[in-house]
Amino acid sequence: MILNLILLGLLIAASIAFWRLMVGPTVPDRIVAAGTLSIILTNTLVVLSLLFRNSVFLDVALVFALLAFVDILIMAKYFEHGELHK
């Protein structure tokens, strides 16, 4: 019951950050929103694994914790130079 409320709170935070992703007048606004969203959604995955009492979903959350920030680095580099090979 309380876990459902916690999940609801995290999803409300995710949709508020998603509003900034949609309406961001500049591109770095969207990159910031994407980074925050990936952290909030990884927390959602951990709470889901607690809800289902199954520890296989923690593998998925661990992969996201490792790889989502590689995405942010690539996007920041592309935004700075306009191509990935500068």
Next chain:
Amino acid sequence: MNGPVVRLISFSLMTLGVFFSLASAIGIVRFPDVYTRLHAGTKALTGGALFILFGAALQCGSWQAAAKILLIAGFFLVTNPIATHAIARACYRHGILPEPAHLDHYGKTLKRRDLK
């Protein structure tokens, strides 16, 4: 590890984490500038993710799952400041300046390096 006291502590930690995540999301919407929004976005990590992960680690079934959750928290701590630094540096080099900028040491250093 599943007594009522431990569950109470873990749920209160997770609620605190949800509050920080909500505060960070509202901060991203309300702040005026890219750099201030970036600053608000990192609070989802130190406030939100760490409290939620610690609360979840107290309550999960086996010690292997708790070790995995603490590993996720450790990775977040190491990798998120790198991402924030990369975004801020890319923004400055692209040309976006902070709004009321009084001191600009990085700009002076770049100009001095280019003139050399």
Next chain:
Amino acid sequence: MNPALTGFIFLLLIATAVSACLMKDILSSVIALSVFGVLLSIVFSILQAPDVALTQAVINSGMITSIFLVAYSQTMKVRSGEDNTRVIKTYYPFRTDEMVILFICIGLGFFLWKGIVPMGFSSLSGDAANHYINFAGVETGASNIVAAVLFDYRGFDTLGEIAVIFTTVTGISILFEGSRYHRSSSGLSFIVRRSMAFVIPLIILYASSIVLMGHLSPGGGFQGGTVLATASICFCVVYGSSFEAARIHPWIKETLESTGCLFFAGLGLIGLCTGAGFLANGAAGFPLGTQGTFISGGSIPLLNMAVGMKVGAGLSSLFYSMVKILEAPFEGIPGEVE
């Protein structure tokens, strides 16, 4: 799982996908696509499919952003007007080719709906599915039923998938044979470079564990190989392309990829030599072991290693072939070619 929460997540998914289609800038679309991938992985977890969720996470976070952006930056951009408007002007509200595409999409959706509805919305049924669930542990020795189906019961399909990836990598390498870059790329700042030295060994370690424990936990050769390729893409982006070429020579990548393919085919031929069929597992004499331990599953861990080598080296050389510099005869670390 509360149906209202599931509906909330689905609404967020649809909103992300629609906003990814309607953004005007390509970088914004790719950003929305990466968020879409995380949400889709959560949806797969709610549907109790951890292997599919892991595959979605790995491919979306590691591959889609980098390969879309590097492929887009290789194209020629034609601008008309100073604010980057559309090249083709329209004089009426709906263009003919847009209408044709819309009609094809609606038609395909209609046929898909007609095909799915008779299957019913109950859970999995049928003789094959029941047999796999009940007997996969005994017949193959692996705890992960998906790995048992992928490498034992339907191993020939996996050989076809490997052939598809091999053909893709070959085609792109031929397409990008010449290179238009004369200098190596410069990488990111000093802080990022020093801090990545902590993170990259852990990524490679975790990727190896995904490959090696594919028969016990969700994962396997494809997922682990993709994470390895992401680690090498990270090298390229953070440290510069000449650093990556010096640490992992392109010749080593080609050798690893071909060795993975030959290893897979060789393991299949062992089955043929002992009298059982091609890619047979227990019937060909591979020791099945006790289910749940590390040494179990017969030929499944070996096939996982072969697929991991092949996919990792293949995807990494796919990315590198788009950012490589002109090769000059050199000894040691490649420098800048003027």
